[in-house]
Amino acid sequence: MKEKKIEINVEELSFEELPLDQQELVKAACDATGSSYAKYSNFNVGAAIRLGDGQIVIGANQENAAFPVSLCAERTAIFAAQVNHPELPITQIAITAKNKNGFLVNPVTPCGSCRQVMLEMEDRYQNNMTVLLYGTSKIYRLQSAKDLLPLCFVDADMR
Numbered sequence: 001m002k003e004k005k006i007e008i009n010v011e012e013l014s015f016e017e018l019p020l021d022q023q024e025l026v027k028a029a030c031d032a033t034g035s036s037y038a039k040y041s042n043f044n045v046g047a048a049i050r051l052g053d054g055q056i057v058i059g060a061n062q063e064n065a066a067f068p069v070s071l072c073a074e075r076t077a078i079f080a081a082q083v084n085h086p087e088l089p090i091t092q093i094a095i096t097a098k099n100k101n102g103f104l105v106n107p108v109t110p111c112g113s114c115r116q117v118m119l120e121m122e123d124r125y126q127n128n129m130t131v132l133l134y135g136t137s138k139i140y141r142l143q144s145a146k147d148l149l150p151l152c153f154v155d156a157d158m159r
Contacts (some may be wrong), residue, residue, distance in 0.1 A: 008147040013139050017131070021050070022092065022141075025136065026134050028056050030092040030103065032073065036060035040067070041100050047073035047104075049081055050092040057081040074114040078121060089125035093118065096133040107140045108134035110148065118145035123154040 015023060025048050032046030038061055045061040059077025063070045074095060081090060099109035110118065122128055128144040147153055 003067070008150060009143065010147065011141040013141055015139060018139065018141075021128070022132055023054065024093070025050055025092055025094040026096065026132055026139065028058055029096040029132075029134065032058040032060045032077075032110045033096060033098050034060075036073065037062045040065065041065055041135045043097060045073040045095065046098075047077040047099045049077045049090045049096045049129075051081060051085055051088040052091055052125075053085075053088055055085070055086070055088075064140075064155075072114050074109060074110050075117050078117055082121075089127040090118075090121050091127065092130040092132065094134060096134040103136050105135055105137045107138065109133055109136035110150075115145065115149045116153075119149050119152050119154060122146065123156075 001059040015026065027048045027136035032048055036044035036046065038044045040063050047059045049057050051057065057077050057080050059073045059080060061073045062076060074093065094108060095108055097104050118129065122145050131142040131145060131148065132141040144146065
């Protein structure tokens with residue numbers, strides 16, 4: 001048997017330590033929570049992505065009484081960008097969440113489905129995206145979606 005150790009690098013920063021372009025993206029994700037439709041969970045998630053040309057596209061979770069047909073904020077933002085700007089890679093994504101008490105203290109992380117979609121975007125464009133996970137006490141910054149899904153499955157694995 002051979003054992004393999006997998007490590008990821010996660011930076012922990014305050015909002016003020018982020019460069020201005022990343023602060024702008026986090027603010028856009030926070031604002032996007034206002035477009036969330038979370039009637040059932042009362043858990044509002046916002047996402048903002050920056051495209052290769054600098055443009056920002058937002059998304060918010062959209063719930064439905066039949067929960068499996070709901071859609072996460074990350075995927076609404078990514079899919080909107082792909083429909084409207086399929087030629088542009090995603091360079092950054094910021095994800096925020098709030099509940100009835102306000103924005104979460106600790107950073108929110110994307111679900112497995114969103115992680116896979118983020119990974120696909122990196123693979124499609126051969127371009128890593130910076131991932132910003134927001135909490136009021138700290139922000140986690142990762143340099144790639146692969147850091148969220150280190151044992152990943154992409155197109156090349158099917159060949």
